[in-house]
Structures are given as C-alpha cells and as structure tokens.
Amino acid sequence: MADARRPAAVLWDMDGTLVDTEPYWIATEFALADEYGGTWSHEHALHLVGNDLLESGRYIQQHMPLPLGPEEIVERLLDGVVAKVEQAVPWRPGARELLAALIDDGMPCALVTMSYERFVAPILAQLPPGSFQVVVTGDRVTRGKPHPEPYLSAARLLGVAPGDCVAIEDSETGCRSAESAGCTVLAVPHHVPVDPGERRVRRETLVGVTPADLAAVLV
Missing domain, CATH: 3.40.50.1000 (HAD superfamily/HAD-like)
Structure with missing residues (x-):
C-alpha cells in the first residue's frame, strides 16, 4: 500500500x-410476530437494515404491532439472533x-x-x-x-x-x-x-x- x-x-x-446475519434478524422478527399474533413483511424487515436497534424496536412496536416496549423487543430479537450466530457465523x-x-x-x-x-x-x-x-x-x-x-x-x-x-x-x-x-x-x-x-x-x-x-x- x-x-x-x-x-x-x-x-x-x-x-x-x-x-x-440479516436473515437471522428477519427470521427472528417473523417468529416474534407469530408468537404474538402480529403481522410482518419482508418489506418491513428491509426497512430496518442498518438501523439503530431501539429505532427498530419502536418501528416493530408500531407496525407489527406488539404489546412490548422497544427495549423488550430489542432484547427478544437479540435472544433469537445470538442463539443462531452461536450455532453458525x-x-x-x-x-x-x-x-x-x-x-x-x-x-x-x-x-x-x-x-x-x-x-x-x-x-x-x-x-x-x-x-x-x-x-x-x-x-x-x-x-x-x-x-x-x-x-x-x-x-x-x-x-x-x-x-x-x-x-x-x-x-x-x-x-x-x-x-x-x-x-x-x-x-x-x-x-x-x-x-x-x-x-x-x-x-x-x-x-x-x-x-x-x-x-x-x-x-
């Protein structure tokens, strides 16, 4: 150089x-929607790519929607993606x-x-x-x-x-x-x-x- x-x-x-790891995040978002009977889409998921996680939590709370606060949503997402990345990076x-x-x-x-x-x-x-x-x-x-x-x-x-x-x-x-x-x-x-x-x-x-x-x- x-x-x-x-x-x-x-x-x-x-x-x-x-x-x-974006597919890990997206899969976890859909699983969260299924758990709480919310709705989600690939377009919503792509909207979050690169974002601050708390901003993503607020977006999910509003658009899924979920009876959880943004901080709780972030922690639930992290639980899911950490489990996946510990299996394979x-x-x-x-x-x-x-x-x-x-x-x-x-x-x-x-x-x-x-x-x-x-x-x-x-x-x-x-x-x-x-x-x-x-x-x-x-x-x-x-x-x-x-x-x-x-x-x-x-x-x-x-x-x-x-x-x-x-x-x-x-x-x-x-x-x-x-x-x-x-x-x-x-x-x-x-x-x-x-x-x-x-x-x-x-x-x-x-x-x-x-x-x-x-x-x-x-x-």
Whole structure:
C-alpha cells in the first residue's frame, strides 16, 4: 500500500458487511410476530437494515404491532439472533480474507455496528484476537446510524481523523453515517440498495479486494 494514499484506519460495519446475519434478524422478527399474533413483511424487515436497534424496536412496536416496549423487543430479537450466530457465523464472501490482509499490513481496524455487545461477542470469538483495535456497538452510543456518532467515536478511539479513514458498509443508513462523519465509503450493497454519493465507491463484492484497493478509493 503506498504511504501517500494509505488510510489511517479501516472502519467495518458488521451486519451485511462482515457477516450475513440479516436473515437471522428477519427470521427472528417473523417468529416474534407469530408468537404474538402480529403481522410482518419482508418489506418491513428491509426497512430496518442498518438501523439503530431501539429505532427498530419502536418501528416493530408500531407496525407489527406488539404489546412490548422497544427495549423488550430489542432484547427478544437479540435472544433469537445470538442463539443462531452461536450455532453458525455466516461470513460474507471475501470479508475475512480482506480483514486478514489488513491485519498483516498493520492497518488499524475498527468494528462499527448497531448490534449490541452480546451479539457481537460470539462473532469476534471466531476471529483472531485483536482483529479490531476498537469495537463500537449500538449499546455504547447515544445516537446510532445514520447519525455520524458511531463512526466519529471509532475514529476518536483509534486516534485518527475520520477523513483519513475508509468505511466499509452495505446499507444506505450505514453509508450516510460514515459519510456524514467524513469517511470515504466503500459500499458493497447486499440486502438493500445504496445510492451513489461523492464520498462513496461501489463494489459488488469484497472478494479479491486488497489493502491497495482501499488506498485507491480514499478521497
């Protein structure tokens, strides 16, 4: 990686980017609707992709609807997805390979996710220790994505400027968060579309992406 273009850090989204856990969330949402006799749809589920979990809880409470508070809904969802991810972690193609290459290159990496710490822990346990120097979870920020706080927090904890970082995201919500923080965004859409943007570079997959490729997209 050329030093002149080298990012100060790479900031990773998790759900849909590092791992394909969105189907776990969606299946758990439908199971919750069945349990309480509510109604749900794939369109509703996709509306929540990338969102702050409490915002998702409020949306579910209103649209399912459920006789539970948003916090209770979030905990029930976490119970379901944690159980699934403890059985199998569905890695996204090329993600672990790129992460390993960045580690070998000495690149600082942060995980920036709206999932809560208890869901993130079993996923991190399947990676080499220290893969991420910083982990920002949804239960450790005041304002979640699409607000810039999660990415600003990750850059601050790493001691780098957000404008010198590349964020890897899969959703419009996440891209808005990273972009508004000042990051350049490598957008790899998966379950939901991502709009073009001045600080966004689109790839169809992380397969074959190298640290040099990330240096080339840095604005």
